Amino acid sequence: MSLDFNALAVKYDTPLYIYNFDYISSQYEALKVAFGGQKSLINYAVKANSNLSVISHLATQGAGADCVSIGEVRRALKAGVSRYKIIFSGVGKSDSEIKEALESDILLINLESEAEMKRVELIAIELGIEARISVRVNPNIDPKTHPYISTGLHDNKFGVEIDMAKRMYIYAKKSSNLNPVGIHFHIGSQLTQLEPISEACEIVADLAKTLIALGVEIKFFDVGGGLGVVYKDESTISVNDYAQMIKEKTKKLDVTILCEPGRYMVANSGYFLTKVLYEKQTDSKRFVIVDGAMNDLLRPSLYDAYHNIEAVGVDGEKSPADVVGPVCESGDFLGKDVELPPLEHNDLLVVHSAGAYGFSMSSNYNTRNRVAEIALMGGCDRIIRARESFEDQIRLEVAYLQ
Numbered sequence: 001m002s003l004d005f006n007a008l009a010v011k012y013d014t015p016l017y018i019y020n021f022d023y024i025s026s027q028y029e030a031l032k033v034a035f036g037g038q039k040s041l042i043n044y045a046v047k048a049n050s051n052l053s054v055i056s057h058l059a060t061q062g063a064g065a066d067c068v069s070i071g072e073v074r075r076a077l078k079a080g081v082s083r084y085k086i087i088f089s090g091v092g093k094s095d096s097e098i099k100e101a102l103e104s105d106i107l108l109i110n111l112e113s114e115a116e117m118k119r120v121e122l123i124a125i126e127l128g129i130e131a132r133i134s135v136r137v138n139p140n141i142d143p144k145t146h147p148y149i150s151t152g153l154h155d156n157k158f159g160v161e162i163d164m165a166k167r168m169y170i171y172a173k174k175s176s177n178l179n180p181v182g183i184h185f186h187i188g189s190q191l192t193q194l195e196p197i198s199e200a201c202e203i204v205a206d207l208a209k210t211l212i213a214l215g216v217e218i219k220f221f222d223v224g225g226g227l228g229v230v231y232k233d234e235s236t237i238s239v240n241d242y243a244q245m246i247k248e249k250t251k252k253l254d255v256t257i258l259c260e261p262g263r264y265m266v267a268n269s270g271y272f273l274t275k276v277l278y279e280k281q282t283d284s285k286r287f288v289i290v291d292g293a294m295n296d297l298l299r300p301s302l303y304d305a306y307h308n309i310e311a312v313g314v315d316g317e318k319s320p321a322d323v324v325g326p327v328c329e330s331g332d333f334l335g336k337d338v339e340l341p342p343l344e345h346n347d348l349l350v351v352h353s354a355g356a357y358g359f360s361m362s363s364n365y366n367t368r369n370r371v372a373e374i375a376l377m378g379g380c381d382r383i384i385r386a387r388e389s390f391e392d393q394i395r396l397e398v399a400y401l402q
């Protein structure tokens, strides 16, 4: 697809997030096809990009949602995801979140500790209902990814160890207000090797077999998310190998596979478009100062993540430059040593692979308005989130002015 970034910048201004919805459909379809012949449900991990239009676009194709706050559950419901396709994960669910999730009658709640199980049971007793639950097992596997997005080691805060999981299932089976229907793991994000997921899958499938032998009726086998994508030159996991491996490991179990991809679905659908404000040359460095910043796209600052950055329609001899924003932090950069031609005021830069953990991680730091988001579908562009205004930002503040 050739994109007219200049026309989009004129129409919507910058900074701007642009998502190719046709790409999102094709990612969903590829994964669904890979799971062919197996009962499966793809629960899109809403936190990757929680725009209502993104969720509803996936919902119309049959996707469910994996949510990590009650706000995300509300988004999923509002976007038209069937409640029986919504799961609620996360290490720290509050009482009110648990209550609302149970009242909403979603597919299941993923438990991440014994204490949380007891809270869910208490709240289910108060409501006089049976809570469908699943336990997140921490298989102690090194996913070989960035430490900030690694979640499947015992050092991480996520999930419970195998023995604890077993005790929780035995407890839940006896409880009249808990119904253990699923088992879950999620070992990390941006995974580029199949081996760690395959090891985790094996461990958790073995546990599922043991539990089934003990009379726990596990119906959902949740393999988490984490499928990596290409930002630069990573070799990624083929979805066919991935699905094949999961089918293989679970073939003796009569389960529906749940899968929670976030990044895979949206990362490479997205572009972050930003405008050059100034060039600045110091003794040792060339800086390109742009109107987009770390508050709009945090990944470079937070994880030292790489995003391919290109100048739009500008020629000339390239030299390395740091692409930085106006925020008052030295950590405010979108790219380092980016090969760029000489640039002028108002030239456009496009930051690739910005569809996941981009807007959803953005903030108002430095009292910057959060940017607009647009969707491209079948050659048309439309706005899916208006640009924030200063008034939007201060709306909830109370100023005791003299």
Ligand SMILES: *Cc1c(COP(=O)(O)O)cnc(C)c1O
Pocket (backbone or CB within 6 Å): 045, 047, 048, 066, 068, 089, 090, 186, 188, 189, 190, 224, 225, 226, 227, 260, 261, 262, 263, 264
């Ligand atoms: C973040 C998260 C995901 C999605 O991870 P991706 O790397 O974006 O696929 C899935 N499941 C859980 C429980 C998560 O916390």
